[in-house]
Amino acid sequence: MTGKPRAAPVNPPFRGGLALGVLVLSLGSVVCTEPTDEPVPPPVDTPATPARGASLPWVEYQAEDGKTNARVIGPSRTRYDAAAIEAEAVGRKAVRLDKTGDYVAITSTKVANSIVVRLSIPDSATGGGIDATLGLYVNGQRVKSLPVTSRYSWVYQGEAIDTPNDPSKGEPHAFFDEVRALVDTLPAGTEVKLQKDAEDTAAFYVIDLIDLEQVAPPLEKPAGLISITDHGATPDDDVDDREAIQRAIDVAVGEKKKGIWIPRGTFLVNAERVNDQGEPIRGLSLKGIAFRGAGMWHSTLKGKEGTLYCWGEGGCHFADFSLLGEVDHRDDEEPANGFHGGMGQDSVVENVWVEHVKVGIWSGFNGYSNTTDGLVVKNSRFRNVYADGINFANGTRNSVVENSHFRNSGDDALAIWSFKNAGDPPGHDNVFRRNSVQMNWRANCFAIYGGYNNTIEDSTCEDVLTYSGILIDNEFDSHPFAPTTALKNISLIRAGGPMFGMTHGALRFYTRQGPVRHVLAENIDIVDPTYAGIQFQDNETRMEASLSDIVLKNVTVTGAGTYGIEAIDGARGEVSFEGVTVKDSARGALHAPGVPDSFFKRLPGNSGW
Incomplete structure (x- = not known):
């Protein structure tokens, strides 16, 4: 989430290079199903184990599992180190192409006509990135020069929220970006190869993964929508279209039309506008209409x-x-979000791809009466953002994010923040379900800061650089927790990391500004966490802080880097454990210095601790 740092930055000791967990998310070829507009129910024959994560239309191929004549690097979890770029790769391994002729190749398992490559190339000597190309080969023939860049990656200054493009600040991170392209049809069984040739001028290419997808043909304009081209916008001409798009919006709103249409092509929205008082008018503004492409x-x-x-x-x-x-x-003084502010009543964001913004969606706006009620976000992608993927803030309620994918977020991928600023009410009755998160390089996959009746379910978190997989936290001047926060059917893979002098567990409960209460965590699988699997941390400077009415049921921790369960800083209160299993922890199953036995209410079914 955006805002003040959680604590003074301190570099902690760090244990990197842990072995990878075994899970389908880490396999070289992950076959995903096609998306739908309707919720996908759990299989009727296995109601206790519903599907986790988004149903996605691409197949993901991990580069390290492909064929290569180059160097496989990793695994590593060493942050802020240009010699360990793979620490920010999904799975913490990658392939590095250094020499002319170096390649990595995969064989497609399904028909596709598009490609996404997640990769890293060097920064420029003074920051700001470089542009280059990379050869895309199909069955041995170079068919495309992929335009790749580091202009949206390589920031510095480690844990600081401000992330300058200045190599002199040291501690680099956010190494990876993505390139996407439509291609001719690739039948199943096609060899797809990425190769550094003489014309590909970056000093190195670190390849994390390849996504291949069968993209549907363009949609036709629905009746009743106004095309932005009718008001002066022109695609693919490198001329700014902001004024034309806003004119089309204003006509649709004023004439009560259904909305506006964005035809095929790329439309630029760079021009700055000011009002009659000379104040800047940011972005594009609309109400009560559709905005479709x-x-x-x-x-x-x-x-x-x-x-x-x-x-x-x-x-x-x-x-x-x-x-x-x-x-x-990242500059928190700039809006620079994909969607920003109060979203009104029953807004929908679907089948949208958001990239290279600060926050994908920030709902609710300080001091703005138009709150967010009933927002639905579905079947969307949020990639390479510098802060949150989506933050339900400032009293957002009755809202849902479902069947969406998040990768390379610079803060919480999905957060519910019940901020008390300006009299905003608590956030409540919000649901994050069937979402997939990969590689947060700052903060958590999922976070809830206060409020009530908020739920995260049927989701996956894969790789976190510096923080937790799930954080339940009384912090950032949030409303108190009230019944009930629910976490259900979630997988946390290689989650947790070092930040602000602390080692953060994969599933973490923190009472920094007050009690954490009324939480149910059920059917949670924690695999290969960097530090503790389950962690409770009390704020020793606030004696009223406590943990209570917290229930952990059917939770499994496997291969923790430190402890399976950890309670620190004099954690107080009581937590119920039922069917909680700990296996193969590096330092021990339970670590709770100074914490009384009464903190652990042991119900039937626990094992390994």
Whole structure:
């Protein structure tokens, strides 16, 4: 989440290079199913073990599992080290192409007509990135020069929230970015190869993964929508279209049309606007209409002023386009979000791809009466952002994020923050379900800061650089926790990391500013956490802080880097454990210095601790 640091930054000792856990998420070829607009129920024959994570339309191939003549690097969990770029790879391993002729190749298992490559190339000597190409080969023939860049990666200054593009600050991170391209049809069994040739001028290419997807043809314009091209926007011409797009929006709102249409192509939204008082007008503003495109692979808004604001009475319907910003570092004084502010009543964001912004969606806005109620976000992708993927803030309620994918977030991928600022009510009755998160390089996969009746379920978290997989935290001036926060059917893989002088457990409960209460964590699998699997931390400076009415049921911790269960800083209160299993912890199953036995209410079914 954006805001003040959680503590003074201190570099802690760190144990890196742990063995990888065994889970389908880490396999070289993960076959995913096609997305749907309707919720996907758990299998009727296995109601106790519903599917976890988003149902996604691509197959993911880990580079290290492919064929290569180059060097496989990792595993490593050493942060902020240019010699350990693979620490920020999914699975903590990658392939490094250094010499002309170096390659990595995979064989497709399903038909596809698009590719996404997650990779890292060097920064420029003074920061700000470089541009280069990389050869894409199909069955032995170079068919495309992929345009790759480091302009949206390589920031510095380690734990600091401000992330300058200045190598002199040291402690580099956020190494990876992605390139995507539509290609001719690749039948199952096609060899897809990435190769550094003489024309590919970056000093090295670290390849993390390849996603291959069968992309549907462009959608046709629905009846009743106004095309932005009718108001002066022109695709693919490198001329700014912000004024034309806003004119189309204003006409649709004023004439009570259904909405506007973004045709195929890329439309620039870089121009700055000011009001009559000379104050800047940020982004694009609309209310009560649809904002739709031909598909997230076909219709693109690109630029630094592409933030979308839904305001006033009535909600907005955003669908089927990409929103690609120009954010290359974090500055919390700049909005620079994909979607920002109160989203009104019953807004929808679906089939949208958001990348290179500060926050994907920040719902709720300080001092703004138009709150967010009934927002639904589904079937969307949030990649390479410098802060949160989605933050339900400032009283957001009755809202859902489902069947969406998050990768390379610079803060919490998914957060519910019940901030008390300006009289905002608690966030409540929000649900994150069937979502997949990969490699947060700062903060947590999932976080809840206060509020009530909020749920995270049927989801996966894979790789976290510095913080927890799930954080339940009374912090950031949040409303108190009230019944009930629920965590159900979640996998946490290689989660947890060092930050602010602390080692953060994969599933963490923290009472920094007050009690954490009324939490149910059920059917949680924690695999290969960097430090503790389950961690409780009390704030020793606030004697009223405590943990109570917390129930852990059917939770398994396997291969913890330190302890299976850890309670520190004089953790107080009582936590119920039922069916909690700990296996193969590096330092021991339980670590609770100075914590009374009464803290652990042991119910039937526990083992290994």
